Amino acid sequence: MDISRKEAGYRPVNERVADFSEVEQVLNTRDRILQASRCMACGVPFCHWACSTHSRIPEWQDALYREQWEKAINLLHLTNDLPEVTGRVCPALCEKACVLAIHEEPVTIRENEVALAEMAFKMGLIKPYLPKRRTGRKVAVIGSGPAGLTVASRLNRAGHEVTVFEKDEDPGGLLRFGIPDFKLTKAVIDRRIDIYKKEGVVFRTGVYAGKDISARQLLETFDALCLAVGSREPRDLEVPGRDLPGIWFAMDFLSQQNRINAGANIPGRKRISAKGKHVIVIGGGDTGSDCVGTAIRQRARSVTQVEILPEPPLQRTEDNPWPYWPNTLRTSSSHEEGCVRLWSLRTNRIIGKDGRIHKVEMSKLKWKRENGRMIPAETGERLTLETDMIILAMGFLHPVKDKLLKNLPLIFDERGNVSGAEKEAPVFTAGDVATGPSLVVKAIESGQKAARVIHEYLMKRGRK
Numbered sequence: 001m002d003i004s005r006k007e008a009g010y011r012p013v014n015e016r017v018a019d020f021s022e023v024e025q026v027l028n029t030r031d032r033i034l035q036a037s038r039c040m041a042c043g044v045p046f047c048h049w050a051c052s053t054h055s056r057i058p059e060w061q062d063a064l065y066r067e068q069w070e071k072a073i074n075l076l077h078l079t080n081d082l083p084e085v086t087g088r089v090c091p092a093l094c095e096k097a098c099v100l101a102i103h104e105e106p107v108t109i110r111e112n113e114v115a116l117a118e119m120a121f122k123m124g125l126i127k128p129y130l131p132k133r134r135t136g137r138k139v140a141v142i143g144s145g146p147a148g149l150t151v152a153s154r155l156n157r158a159g160h161e162v163t164v165f166e167k168d169e170d171p172g173g174l175l176r177f178g179i180p181d182f183k184l185t186k187a188v189i190d191r192r193i194d195i196y197k198k199e200g201v202v203f204r205t206g207v208y209a210g211k212d213i214s215a216r217q218l219l220e221t222f223d224a225l226c227l228a229v230g231s232r233e234p235r236d237l238e239v240p241g242r243d244l245p246g247i248w249f250a251m252d253f254l255s256q257q258n259r260i261n262a263g264a265n266i267p268g269r270k271r272i273s274a275k276g277k278h279v280i281v282i283g284g285g286d287t288g289s290d291c292v293g294t295a296i297r298q299r300a301r302s303v304t305q306v307e308i309l310p311e312p313p314l315q316r317t318e319d320n321p322w323p324y325w326p327n328t329l330r331t332s333s334s335h336e337e338g339c340v341r342l343w344s345l346r347t348n349r350i351i352g353k354d355g356r357i358h359k360v361e362m363s364k365l366k367w368k369r370e371n372g373r374m375i376p377a378e379t380g381e382r383l384t385l386e387t388d389m390i391i392l393a394m395g396f397l398h399p400v401k402d403k404l405l406k407n408l409p410l411i412f413d414e415r416g417n418v419s420g421a422e423k424e425a426p427v428f429t430a431g432d433v434a435t436g437p438s439l440v441v442k443a444i445e446s447g448q449k450a451a452r453v454i455h456e457y458l459m460k461r462g463r464k
């Protein structure tokens with residue numbers, strides 16, 4: 001291997017924390033092509049196996065290396081409807097399974113993906129695709145996150161008439177109102193949605209299905225319904241002091257900042273601001289890390305991220321070998337911007353002063369593995385941190401059981417996700433609503449599967 005891995009890297013910390021623009025930089029085309037040349041066209045490409053959409057990575061790396069842009073983007077698009085998004089935000093399961101990663105640095109697959117997608121847009125290679133014939137069948141997609149967008153676009157291209165209902169003011173789901181702009185600029189979503197609109201997908205934003213249009217009306221008007229409403233019921237913290245002012249759910253905090261960035265005028269008293277505060281983010285995952293980066297940009301005095309689980313190892317352990325996802329410590333661009341990370345801490349209570357939060361009391365845990373399961377035990381050690389703002393980022397439980405979900409003939413699994421619909425009901429699911437909280441790439445794959453099943457269902461009923 002003559003060429004080393006070269007990452008585009010992030011903008012300098014002192015510059016990037018002053019704005020909400022994307023932190024990641026771009027390599028020049030020459031370097032990018034060289035990076036693609038590091039792909040070895042393995043006989044058995046494990047990257048392709050690890051990717052949820054089974055991206056044909058060796059093939060499009062080769063086309064990229066040969067500067068066959070159209071061929072490369074067509075190969076990429078075969079399995080991924082939103083490569084400009086996954087190329088920015090995917091944790092890149094593919095790279096962890098790259099054969100090179102056994103003894104070298106893996107290929108920069110994710111960065112190559114976004115560079116290819118951006119080049120294809122620049123060259124005018126990504127254009128609206130208008131179906132030659134319409135089937136006369138109507139489909140309602142509820143929710144416009146990555147799953148809903150994938151279903152809508154695929155069914156529209158297959159000739160069905162697709163209407164997307166979205167309760168928010170703009171489409172995109174968590175891509176728009178969850179993931180911070182410094183990871184994913186919203187112009188990227190607008191550009192793709194513009195193409196879908198030109199192709200004929202109808203977006204009805206600001207419409208809460210189940211409330212503004214009833215489940216019955218939807219079933220009467222459309223031949224099929226696809227629920228792509230995500231999994232948004234947040235896990236709460238049930239401890240004394242939880243009801244004190246100054247405690248927020250991550251999504252309320254993040255979505256408001258994204259709205260402000262988009263120009264929304266939020267009055268001061270409604271603003272959730274970290275400015276000048278000692279912020280504690282409870283939850284050590286990616287959503288928590290997004291809250292860290294957002295709080296830092298809002299000029300928090302200090303940011304501490306607390307996780308109940310132990311600190312992961314820096315290297316793979318023996319029971320976690322390549323090509324599986326490595327359960328190792330991940331440090332995001334937000335962590336690098338100045339936050340303290342604490343591990344193995346359980347929150348016991350939140351202590352107030354003058355009617356607001358003042359301190360949080362935690363106990364140190366010791367974890368041990370028993371029959372493959374991690375079991376916590378109290379060490380007796382206590383820790384009290386001062387705080388004026390707590391953000392809860394402890395994940396999501398299941399979809400919100402709103403009127404729509406209550407009034408459709410659905411079946412739920414033991415975790416509260418929608419596992420299907422009652423027999424004969426033309427109701428299908430895609431994305432987090434069915435899988436539980438997951439990843440963009442998994443939502444896309446789920447959307448592709450749903451589109452196939454719905455298309456088959458509609459075609460059995462024939463054209464109108």
Ligand SMILES: Cc1cc2nc3c(=O)[nH]c(=O)nc-3n(C[C@H](O)[C@H](O)[C@H](O)COP(=O)(O)OP(=O)(O)OC[C@H]3O[C@@H](n4cnc5c(N)ncnc54)[C@H](O)[C@@H]3O)c2cc1C
Nearest residue numbers: 143145146147167173174209229230431432438439440443
């Ligand atoms: C803060 C945060 C950061 C994340 N970062 C990443 C990341 O970096 N990389 C990654 O791969 N994954 C990330 N994820 C996960 C990823 O965003 C989700 O897995 C993915 O968006 C799920 O897609 P979806 O289409 O199923 O649902 P969502 O994106 O949640 O979209 C569901 C949509 O349905 C709408 N809706 C719900 N009910 C109704 C109704 N009744 N009527 C009309 N509309 C309705 C909602 O408003 C929403 O727009 C992140 C998640 C969060 C919360």
